[in-house]
Amino acid sequence: MTLMDTRIGDAYPTRLPAADAGAIDRLDPTVWGGEADGPIDAATLASHDAKGYSVVEGLLSPAEVQTYWQELVRLSGDEELKADERVVTEKSSGEVRSIFEVHRISDLIAELVRDPRVLDRARQILGSEVYVHQSRVNYMPGFRGNGFYWHSDFETWHAEDGMPVPRAVSCSIALTDNYPFNGGLMVMPGSQRTFVQCAGRTPEDNYKSSLKEQKIGVPSEDEIAKLAAEHGIEQFTGAAGSALWFDSNIMHGSGNNITPYPRSNIFLVFNSVDNAVVEPFAAEKRRPEFIAARDFTPVRR
Template identity: 75%
Template structure:
């Protein structure tokens, strides 16, 4: 299947010229039921409320070691560093992310179809799913830069053409996540609010934003409002843990100035019923390695 050319109503206008607003979300966070997958009713209810779920011990120690070795291989591949799918740190030049990694790495491609992950994503979204984006993130000790507060859906809506927040991300930790080594922070319940952002999207904005995002981020005032209402929690835990979180939840991470690295595999599942259209706030869609336009359902 390919990108649909249809135009639909923009329920979440953003990249506005005037003052940004906080909009109530119309859609649920959880679309499926207990009968549809591994999450039980209580876990689904908690996910609906908080916008995220943590699965400890998703990967075994042997699996963790295998995937960690794969990340080392990818970051050490000098030929791969010339690929546009590899993003480097602005200051140090070290590898920050590798996108479309499920196509680069057969091992990670298989992981995206693992029932422990795929079945949970399909259950939360209540439908077949496809992989909107995949990447590995590296946050080395002492010099790993953080990610400022943002909603993924705001960018995917504005620049990729994702109609509604019917997508879920799975972040799988390959290193221990401590409170002090740049772990991911989330605002529980913030997925129910869409935060508009100010400013017009420049052409080829992705080239700068993947290294440091300055456009498509909420104002400090709006972040303060959400934090006061929702609070802030942090994803910590041993390697092998997984975090499933809603596409619209407000999240970010600080820089890592400790000796302890933090790396993860990041898989974004979108409902096949929420396939991309043309971007809502950009002249052209981002490249397919960032926002896939093949909506073929993933199968085990």
């Protein structure tokens, strides 16, 4: 199958010539389920539908936070694991930045994926059974943690992984306190209803550099400015144990962390089993399965 073949029937074309890239309306819902489908009440579901994100305070207890934090310390200090392709290091310092497919590396995090507090919310938002499209732990050290430029996850997952539509949701569980000043995630509420097309062709093996610093698949400054003017910018702050649920297409990013306070989280991406990935829509070949799973088995408790 050629790159052009994959764009037949593509509702969200991207990685276009600069003159053709712009913004188009989203065609699919943000919330697919209803109040009866899970633990989220109607008002919170409506807010999530409007803003593209919602926060669950205290999803994990302080004791659980400590347990998962110790697991992150263990994983980041595993010298054998550092040689694994699933481990991404900081471009400048060489420190561990992310560990992918972590639910297959850590039994503790595998249990968390199946935890009803997590799984039932994912099912409710997506209105179906779900599978793990991607999992990782993220480390942002104090003083030298690098942020990520504005982007939509779905743009990359569509272009490079073949995710048909934005029927996926991410859960970011904080294992450290998130302050306004230590590189916390910023989102543009409501921006998930606009799909921003990006310019440029996808380089071969783009993931090897984009996981450290994304240059392809980022919107133009004009499009970012338009979205910010329309929607504003909000930031995820809160105590360790809080969870941010956010839509796959919401525009988000984070700044560098120059404070002494590190920021680490567990990041789980759930995709509907009815939205299983196909061939990439704007890349010549698939990314590795540790970044974009091809096992669509529904997660069970």
